[in-house]
Amino acid sequence: MxxxxxxxxxxxxxxxxxxxxxxxxxxxxxxxxxxxxxxxxxxxASGVINPVTGRRIVQTWIIEEVLPFSVAAYNSMQEMLNTTLIQKTPVVLIHPSEQMKESFEYRLHHDNVYLQTIHEEISLSNFNTPFGTGMIDSCYWIDLxxxxxxxxxxxxxxxxxxxxxxxxxxxxxxxxxxxxxxxxxxxxxxxxxxxxxxxxxxxxxxxAPNKGEALIVEIKNLSPHFIYKSNITIVPWKADLFWVGSNYEWDFDNLHPSESFKQKMIEALNQLLTFPYEIKDHLVGLRPANxxxxxxxxxxxxxxxxxxxxxxxxxxxxxxxxxxxxxxxxxxxxxxxxxxxxxxxxxxxxxxxxxx
Ligand SMILES: Cc1cc2nc3c(=O)[nH]c(=O)nc-3n(C[C@H](O)[C@H](O)[C@H](O)COP(=O)(O)OP(=O)(O)OC[C@H]3O[C@@H](n4cnc5c(N)ncnc54)[C@H](O)[C@@H]3O)c2cc1C
Missing domain, CATH: 3.50.50.60 (FAD/NAD(P)-binding domain)
Incomplete structure (x- = not known):
């Protein structure tokens, strides 16, 4: 017809x-x-909306307009579908180096809108935090x-x-x-x-397509109410599963999951976490970038x-x-x-x- x-x-x-x-x-x-x-x-995609970016932790492009608009949009979509799609999920920053700690501390006191110090009630006892911590407020996780x-x-x-x-x-x-x-x-x-x-x-x-990979990792007893960001990002996915990534490859000759990425994530997880974890899946995607x-x-x-x-x-x-x-x-x-x-x-x- x-x-x-x-x-x-x-x-x-x-x-x-x-x-x-x-x-x-x-x-x-x-x-x-x-x-x-x-x-x-x-x-x-991990489904994160994070209003700041980069080594200098600056605000992302037109975020003052985009953030309130998008949060309201996901709220209305979830109401229409009668489900939960969006959750406010602050990013816990576990500084990977002295330089990133300094960047954070500088930004905390200059043109700061979204950065905070960590609340005392957040337990990071199972993380290695040699360079200290911080927090980005107003971050959201979308169940894409x-x-x-x-x-x-x-x-x-x-x-x-x-x-x-x-x-x-x-x-x-x-x-x-x-x-x-x-x-x-x-x-x-x-x-x-x-x-x-x-x-x-x-x-x-x-x-300019950009290849990105992620591991899906089971980590029992890790709070799913936060996103954890060091030189890798750990994002709640579902139940005890977390999304761990990523890389940004501009030059690639295939779309297969790479062993080198997997090894890099394992090394970073071992440095960051004292929790046991188990790798369940390895995802690959192409960002429609330009x-x-x-x-x-x-x-x-x-x-x-x-x-x-x-x-x-x-x-x-x-x-x-x-x-x-x-x-x-x-x-x-x-x-x-x-x-x-x-x-x-x-x-x-x-x-x-x-x-x-
Ligand atoms: C590893 C990784 C992590 C990411 N994390 C985040 C994040 O945390 N936060 C964030 O904001 N963004 C993130 N992104 C980026 C985000 O995924 C993209 O910006 C976004 O998904 C692009 O959406 P799109 O609809 O343009 O493209 P796509 O999601 O690629 O959708 C294109 C659709 O078109 C369909 N299609 C293609 N060709 C045809 C055809 N010929 N006929 C019919 N259908 C077709 C495909 O099947 C697909 O469903 C991430 C990306 C990657 C790869």
Whole structure:
């Protein structure tokens, strides 16, 4: 049976989930096509929203706006799905070196919004802390796997979801509409993560995929109410399981879990913890990153019904709801997309790419 919708969304990671969420809030029709075989960064991500970053512990890009917006978004999504998706989970910093301790202490007293000293009631007796500790407040943990699977289930029930591999050969795009198999849509939005890097509509964008790995480790008796960050990060995952990672590889020749990463994590865990632990799994993903470290949000300058939400890099949890909402507001009432994220900054580059 043929189906007519306003939006066809390719991909249901964080970007596709949040775009379809805002469409459903506005009662605008859509279909999501998501592949069962293509990898999703959102499924291996630790799900952390952390407002500070780097060795200098500075605030992340536009976090003052993005943090309250995203926290409210996850709260409304969890209310709609009648489950728990977001938890305030402070980051306990276990300084890995004298230099990081000094960085923390400097930042604690200069332009500080999110850093604190550790409360006395947090027990770190099972950690080695030779360089001292600190804390980042206003951090959140999102249960991404629960969110993705429950949203998928709801959209299957509403007949808004197709499990399939979207291929450009199967689609006809004209100024009037987009026809893919038995679906006719007004617009198509690519939310397909690193797969977009090969999409002829967008492959001239400065994409730079980044490989990241994590171990899933069982650690009994470790409080799941905190994220622990040293030269590795330990994040609550489920029950006694913790996510341990990660690395940021710009040069890689395969997507396999690497023995060198595993050994590095074991060494770091042995240094950090006096708890016993057991490795249960080893995950790998590709972050849809780019050279500018800014998202790509908006429409192609020539093919005006072909859009994208991509380039979420290491910050998909906070940026996806924020920029999906901006794309929605842009479509509904012409509101501007943040100039550093708007695809229009690449109009000249994308205009040269006529696909003819
Ligand atoms: C190890 C690791 C840890 C991370 N930790 C964090 C973190 O703690 N916090 C944070 O904010 N971010 C984190 N990230 C980054 C985060 O995962 C990404 O920013 C985010 O998931 C990107 O979402 P996306 O929807 O753009 O892409 P994806 O999650 O990759 O989703 C793309 C979707 O498109 C589908 N798809 C692709 N091609 C096709 C096709 N041809 N047809 C149909 N469907 C298709 C895929 O199956 C997938 O479901 C981490 C990433 C990694 C790798």
């Amino acid at each position: 043929n189906k007519k919708v306003t939006y066809l969304i390719v991909g249901q990671g964080l970007a596709g989930t949040w775009l379809s969420y805002y469409l459903s809030q506005q009662e605008i029709s859509f279909v999501i096509v998501n592949s069962a075989s293509q990898a999703a960064a959102s499924k291996v 796997n629960k969110m993705l699977s429950q949203w998928k289930q709801l959209q299957i029930e509403k007949e808004n979801y197709i499990t399939d591999d979207f291929e450009l050969n199967d689609v006809t795009i004209t100024n009037e509409n987009v026809c893919w198999k038995n679906i006719t849509a007004n617009k198509i939005i690519f939310c397909d993560g690193v797969n977009a890097f090969n999409n002829p509509y967008f492959n001239t964008l400065p994409f 050279k500018e470290r800014r998202p790509f949000v908006g429409y192609h300058p020539i093919y005006k019904n072909v859009g994208i939400i991509n380039g979420l890099g290491t910050k998909g949890c906070s940026l996806a709801p924020f920029f999906a909402a901006q794309l929605m507001a842009h479509d509904l009432n012409g509101a501007p997309i943040h100039p550093e994220a708007s695809l229009s900054r690449f109009n000249e580059l994308l205009s040269k790419n006529s696909l003819s």
